[in-house]
Structures are given as structure tokens and as C-alpha cells.
Amino acid sequence: MALIIGLTGSIASGKSTVSLMFDDYQIPVVDADKLAREVVRPGEKAYEKIIEAFGQDVLRDNQTIDRKKLGTIIFADEAKRDQLNGIVHPAVREKMLKQRDALQEAGATCVVLDIPLLFESKLTHFVDKTLVVFVDEEVQLERLMKRDNYSEEEAKQRIAAQIPVKKKAAMADAVINNNGTKYQSYAQLEKILKEWNAI
Numbered sequence: 001m002a003l004i005i006g007l008t009g010s011i012a013s014g015k016s017t018v019s020l021m022f023d024d025y026q027i028p029v030v031d032a033d034k035l036a037r038e039v040v041r042p043g044e045k046a047y048e049k050i051i052e053a054f055g056q057d058v059l060r061d062n063q064t065i066d067r068k069k070l071g072t073i074i075f076a077d078e079a080k081r082d083q084l085n086g087i088v089h090p091a092v093r094e095k096m097l098k099q100r101d102a103l104q105e106a107g108a109t110c111v112v113l114d115i116p117l118l119f120e121s122k123l124t125h126f127v128d129k130t131l132v133v134f135v136d137e138e139v140q141l142e143r144l145m146k147r148d149n150y151s152e153e154e155a156k157q158r159i160a161a162q163i164p165v166k167k168k169a170a171m172a173d174a175v176i177n178n179n180g181t182k183y184q185s186y187a188q189l190e191k192i193l194k195e196w197n198a199i
């Protein structure tokens with residue numbers, strides 16, 4: 001049986017940055033954010049349901065979902081966020097488990113599931129170990145505003161839509177403190193993977 005690691009954190013804490021590091025150990029990563037983009041492509045069931053729920057206004061001229069517009073709507077309104085989650089999450093979960101099982105069948109001894117909402121959606125039973133990428137809130141806010149060009153208000157709204165990363169760190173099997181350099185995070189990851197006999 002493969003070791004299944006649930007990689008999580010909070011928005012802009014550095015999950016994608018850390019998830020790239022698994023490449024160096026040939027450990028495959030299943031990326032929930034990527035799957036969430038795939039399942040809302042035109043023609044997919046979730047795409048039709050989003051239009052039914054949110055209207056044609058959330059479409060761009062080329063008929064794809066306007067992610068910025070949809071984000072502005074759902075991060076300002078918890079009920080709308082729950083509605084979108086109810087449409088997108090089941091499809092993401094199905095794809096994620098299929099990929100996890102296929103990787104195991106192909107002989108992977110360790111598989112990472114990169115799931116931003118691992119704790120919020122109570123999906124820890126999908127994984128053997130939980131790994132949280134932690135940053136202080138000031139660093140998180142600064143990196144988020146810089147990466148996505150959000151105003152302070154927009155960034156704070158997005159941070160508030162998730163369990164605070166400090167709380168997630170307290171629930172995790174292991175934590176990477178990503179306040180420092182990427183290299184320092186890399187060294188922490190290597191130590192954890194050795195402790196878990198994953199490398």
C-alpha cells in the first residue's frame with residue numbers, strides 16, 4: 001500500500017510551491033485546484049450547473065467561466081460559496097480518488113493529494129498523513145496581495161473563507177514553516193519525508 005499524504009495549508013501559504021518539490025523525489029501529486037478547473041470546462045456537468053445557479057453573467061465572451069467574477073461573488077457570500085462547493089466538490093473528489101487509485105495501481109509507493117480544503121471539507125480519511133504548509137498571517141496577506149494583485153480587503157475576504165492556517169497546523173501530523181526561504185521549506189520537507197519513510 002502506498003503512503004497517501006494530504007498536503008494542505010491556507011490560501012497563499014505555499015502549497016503549490018511545496019507541491020513542486022515532490023518532483024525531486026519522483027513522488028506524484030494530485031492537485032485538487034487543477035481538477036477543480038477541469039471539471040468546470042464547457043461541456044462538463046458542473047459547468048451547466050454553475051450557469052443554472054449563477055447565470056450567464058459568470059461567462060466570458062468565449063463561454064468559459066469567468067473565474068475572477070465568480071470568485072468575487074463567492075468569497076463575499078458564504079451561502080453562494082456553499083452552493084458552488086456543492087456543485088464542484090463532488091466532481092473533484094471523484095477524479096481525485098480515481099487518480100490516487102490509478103497511481104497506486106501503477107506502483108507508486110507514495111502519493112500526495114494537494115487539497116486546499118482538506119480540513120474544511122473533512123477529507124482527512126482520504127489520506128494517511130496530513131502535512132500543513134504554514135505561514136504567519138501577515139506573510140500570507142502580503143504574498144496573496146502580491147501574487148494575485150488583490151486589494152487588502154479582497155485578500156482578507158479570501159483568507160477568512162478558510163480555517164486559519166494556525167489552527168490547521170495544530171491538527172496536522174507535520175508542519176512546514178514557510179515564513180523563510182523556499183530552500184528552508186525544502187529542507188523541512190526532506191526531513192519529514194525521511195521520518196515517514198517516504199524517501
Ligand SMILES: CC(C)(COP(=O)(O)OP(=O)(O)OC[C@H]1O[C@@H](n2cnc3c(N)ncnc32)[C@H](O)[C@@H]1O)[C@@H](O)C(=O)NCCC(=O)NCCS
Nearest residue numbers: 010011032033036067068070071085088092116117161162
Ligand atoms: C472561485 C473560483 C472560480 C476562483 O478561481 P481562481 O482561479 O481565482 O482561484 P483558484 O481556483 O486558483 O483558487 C485559489 C485558492 O483559493 C482558495 N479557494 C478556492 N475555492 C475556495 C472555496 N470554495 N472556499 C475557500 N477557499 C477557496 C484555495 O486556497 C485555492 O487554492 C475557484 O476557486 C473555484 O471554483 N472554487 C470552488 C472550488 C474549490 O473549492 N476549489 C478549491 C479546492 S477543490
Ligand SMILES: Nc1ncnc2c1ncn2[C@@H]1O[C@H](COP(=O)(O)OP(=O)(O)OP(=O)(O)O)[C@@H](O)[C@H]1O
Nearest residue numbers: 010011012013014015016017143147178180181182
Ligand atoms: N518561502 C517563500 N518565500 C517567498 N515567497 C514564497 C515562498 N513560498 C511561496 N511564496 C510565494 O507566495 C505565493 C503563494 O504561494 P503558493 O502559490 O505556493 O501558495 P498556495 O498555498 O498554493 O496558494 P493557493 O491556495 O492560492 O493555491 C506565490 O507567489 C509564491 O511564489
